[in-house]
Amino acid sequence: MSERRATREKSRVAPDYARSWLLLSALRDDDFDRAQLSRADQIVLDCEDAIDDSLKDEARDRVIAWFKGGGSAWVRINDRHSAAWADDVALLRDIDGLAGVMLAKTESADDVIDTAQRLGGDIPVVPLVESALGIEEAVSIARARGTFRLAFGSGDYRRDTGAANEPIAMAYPRSRLVAASRVGGLPGPVDGPTVGTAHALLREQSGDAVALGMTGKLCLDLEQPAVINECYSPSPSDVAWAVDFLADFEAAGSVIRDGSDKPRLARAQVIKGRAELFGINPS
Numbered sequence: 016m017s018e019r020r021a022t023r024e025k026s027r028v029a030p031d032y033a034r035s036w037l038l039l040s041a042l043r044d045d046d047f048d049r050a051q052l053s054r055a056d057q058i059v060l061d062c063e064d065a066i067d068d069s070l071k072d073e074a075r076d077r078v079i080a081w082f083k084g085g086g087s088a089w090v091r092i093n094d095r096h097s098a099a100w101a102d103d104v105a106l107l108r109d110i111d112g113l114a115g116v117m118l119a120k121t122e123s124a125d126d127v128i129d130t131a132q133r134l135g136g137d138i139p140v141v142p143l144v145e146s147a148l149g150i151e152e153a154v155s156i157a158r159a160r161g162t163f164r165l166a167f168g169s170g171d172y173r174r175d176t177g178a179a180n181e182p183i184a185m186a187y188p189r190s191r192l193v194a195a196s197r198v199g200g201l202p203g204p205v206d207g208p209t210v211g212t213a214h215a216l217l218r219e220q221s222g223d224a225v226a227l228g229m230t231g232k233l234c235l236d237l238e239q240p241a242v243i244n245e246c247y248s249p250s251p252s253d254v255a256w257a258v259d260f261l262a263d264f265e266a267a268g269s270v271i272r273d274g275s276d277k278p279r280l281a282r283a284q285v286i287k288g289r290a291e292l293f294g295i296n297p298s
Contacts, residue, residue, distance in 0.1 A: 017085050019052060024087060028056040030115065030139070030164065031202045032292055034247035035240035036233045038091065038208065040065035041074035047081050051088065055240040056231075058088040062103060063119045071099050075106050082112030089113075091143070094120035095129060104133040115139035115163060120171070122149045124159035131161025139163035141205070145171035150188045157199025165192050165199075166233065169207025182223045193228035203230030210235065214242050221246035248293045249286045255297035257286035 033056035093099035121142035145168025
């Protein structure tokens with residue numbers, strides 16, 4: 016198993032560019048190895064919403080034991096204002112195998128800063144923005160010391176605001192996170208999960224998020240990462256266009272001919288870079 020883990024970790028997409036983030040209950044330790052070896056770009060062991068308060072200690076113990084056995088993953092920890100937060104950060108600090116933490120219900124820059132400091136200052140924090148206040152504070156959260164990438168807690172956001180699970184209702188919070196990420200110099204944000212097993216719905220919601228500039232998505236089962244990875248990667252036709260555009264641009268002496276060249280050049284460079292990263296061959 017250790018050899019398979021090492022091989023998988025070498026091929027894993029870095030969290031900066033990760034498309035699929037598999038969220039797994041911290042009590043399901045029988046599935047930890049399977050999750051780590053899955054097609055998910057990153058794994059997140061959930062010590063927050065998936066765990067009853069009476070089982071928090073047991074969940075942490077299972078995560079720590081798995082890390083000590085050679086496992087590696089992110090951990091979703093409880094929000095900074097909960098009683099469980101202090102125990103989460105105290106037990107995870109300096110533990111080998113911890114890739115980073117996803118901080119639940121983030122509503123301020125201080126939530127991130129305090130978490131990062133308690134973890135020693137060098138553990139990446141992905142703030143999970145899940146409320147109207149969090150969305151409105153997105154820029155300050157993105158700029159906070161310790162913030163690595165933003166993520167959208169879409170279910171709790173809908174619960175907080177009463178918004179429907181429709182593209183038009185989700186466009187504002189998604190766009191806020193995209194803009195805040197750009198202002199904060201972060202990678203594109205991670206969208207919330209699609210509940211259900213229908214791949215058609217997963218593709219539809221992924222397409223909506225990609226169109227707005229999101230570059231990753233939380234997922235809830237082992238069948239979703241493959242679909243998400245496809246949806247959040249450039250299509251072969253887009254890659255072919257980018258390769259052709261860049262070749263023509265270079266053949267023309269790399270000279271900007273008019274105002275439309277700049278945005279097309281930037282888009283082509285992004286597509287080509289992501290294609291190389293994800294191993295997409297336009298042919």
